[in-house]
Amino acid sequence: DTAVSQTPKYLVTQMGNDKSIKCEQNLGHDTMYWYKQDSKKFLKIMFSYNNKELIINETVPNRFSPKSPDKAHLNLHINSLELGDSAVYFCASSHETGGTYEQYFGPGTRLTVT
């Protein structure tokens, strides 16, 4: 049973395309996150949703749009892909209401824009 899963694992696409990455967690958590890991392995928060409500929206181009259809899912849609969007995108989840705060990460989606 995978706790936090992401699809696809690899995504290769051309500049200008639109793509989506899906994330699902089966931990019963109420908060989900998207992080971006660049080529130097630096991890940075992009978005956070709590009970389907956006609570963190870092300085991210508006070509990136998260969508949370329910507490267990958080998808990331990217419009007009650029070379600089190439990175590994990690989804994570945590149980804020329970006050435990540790975040569990998915396996990542490696996005390559050519």
Next chain:
Amino acid sequence: AQSVTQPDIHITVSEGASLELRCNYSYGATPYLFWYVQSPGQGLQLLLKYFSGDTLVQGIKGFEAEFKRSQSSFNLRKPSVHWSDAAEYFCAVGAREYGNKLVFGAGTILRVKS
């Protein structure tokens, strides 16, 4: 601004030797702290966490970390390293006041020589 510093980009230790990975943070709130490990091509696995209480915390795989408020540090230790510990290690800091987003250090790559 919140920041996390991992001063060592690479560390090489012999198998069976002890290990200490350093982490310093700068935070405007009472932090909670984490160490994650990432093996090549994998997601991040939580090693241990500190929220409050005993400043020496035990984690998985024989790792421990000590929170020192006066030094703003949360160093990771292991008494005897195994070859399978070779990976990249990330220190992360969060706080409820900042929406529980994690701020990560740049990571330390651990190499284990036999």
